[in-house]
Amino acid sequence: MLPHTFNEPVPLAIIGGTGLYKLDSLKPVAKLTISTPWGHPSSPITISKTSNGMPIAFLARHGPNHDYLPSDVPNQANIAALKSIGVKIIIAFSAVGSLQEHIRPRDFVLPNQIIDRTKGIRESTFFEKGFVAHAGFGNPFDDKINKIISKNCQEVLINDDGHNNNDKHILHSKFIENDGKDLTLICMEGPAFSTSAESKLYRMWGGSIINMSCVPESKLAREAEISYQMICMSTDYDAWREDTEPVTVETVVGNLTANSKNAHILAEKLIEILEPLIKSGEIGNDLTGSMKMSISTGPSGRDPNVLKKMHYLFPGYWPLDNDTTRS
Numbered sequence: 001m002l003p004h005t006f007n008e009p010v011p012l013a014i015i016g017g018t019g020l021y022k023l024d025s026l027k028p029v030a031k032l033t034i035s036t037p038w039g040h041p042s043s044p045i046t047i048s049k050t051s052n053g054m055p056i057a058f059l060a061r062h063g064p065n066h067d068y069l070p071s072d073v074p075n076q077a078n079i080a081a082l083k084s085i086g087v088k089i090i091i092a093f094s095a096v097g098s099l100q101e102h103i104r105p106r107d108f109v110l111p112n113q114i115i116d117r118t119k120g121i122r123e124s125t126f127f128e129k130g131f132v133a134h135a136g137f138g139n140p141f142d143d144k145i146n147k148i149i150s151k152n153c154q155e156v157l158i159n160d161d162g163h164n165n166n167d168k169h170i171l172h173s174k175f176i177e178n179d180g181k182d183l184t185l186i187c188m189e190g191p192a193f194s195t196s197a198e199s200k201l202y203r204m205w206g207g208s209i210i211n212m213s214c215v216p217e218s219k220l221a222r223e224a225e226i227s228y229q230m231i232c233m234s235t236d237y238d239a240w241r242e243d244t245e246p247v248t249v250e251t252v253v254g255n256l257t258a259n260s261k262n263a264h265i266l267a268e269k270l271i272e273i274l275e276p277l278i279k280s281g282e283i284g285n286d287l288t289g290s291m292k293m294s295i296s297t298g299p300s301g302r303d304p305n306v307l308k309k310m311h312y313l314f315p316g317y318w319p320l321d322n323d324t325t326r327s
């Protein structure tokens, strides 16, 4: 049985989405069950170590048996638990529908923008009455990490015959092959898929791909000062194409299963690429300290119970006692 404790900081986390419930290439060294002030994460957090010794966390977004609806994923607990073990970078995998002809099913996409179409029923912030703060979210993903992954991982993808030659699946990114145009991820509420009219509307808005999971996961990561990049695998053309049947789960799962080798190849390669950059401090530190300056509530208006929760995320940022002379 794996140990339930792990005492080193874990700088990198992978969140697995639909079809990615574990990372085959990494050997687990611990399995953590973490309780946070926002409850329990959707799955135990598995810790593995690379051959060069860097610990990596893995968390299954919908649980190991996929029993969380997109609207019910305990995002606050997921992000808080990862923060508590030292995570500075999250790479989050997601199955998405394509809203653009050139993003073919089984291609990968590194989005750099989001349009939030969730319906306000998800807990989307760590802050509350008694401690008000506003995180900057103009660029919701980590563009530096996007560039590094897109430049270094493109060549490892294989085609449907398992070869790394012609007709390979593409890794789309604003920074390599989209002429510098934004790749915008629409996040809808679900669980039912979009109507055809909605799908066409999202195309008019400039949407590139669509899923049900990047909000509030990405927003909470930003509040927790964790660099976040989503890696999306296109599984369908959603519901906008006149001559194609609108998306079904069967189509999504069929493409995920057929292309799962590429997801694992990509995960393995990006870990190899990111490890030295994490170790040198080149990535993962851009948000450090950003929330310190984002608080609106003055010391005398701060609720001590909320401050305790903040202390879980940001130990040492704000005093826990009643000393209102300090900020």
Ligand SMILES: CSC[C@H]1O[C@H](OP(=O)(O)O)[C@H](O)[C@@H]1O
Binding pocket: 016, 017, 018, 019, 061, 062, 070, 093, 094, 095, 096, 190, 211, 212, 213, 214, 249, 252
């Ligand atoms: C099973 S299709 C819809 C489902 O797939 C995506 O999940 P994830 O982002 O966790 O890979 C999408 O967001 C929906 O939750």
Ligand SMILES: Nc1ncnc2[nH]cnc12
Binding pocket: 095, 096, 097, 098, 188, 193, 194, 210, 211, 212, 235, 236, 237, 238, 239, 247, 252
């Ligand atoms: N068409 C779609 N809409 C929303 N989420 C998805 N996940 C995979 N395909 C999707």
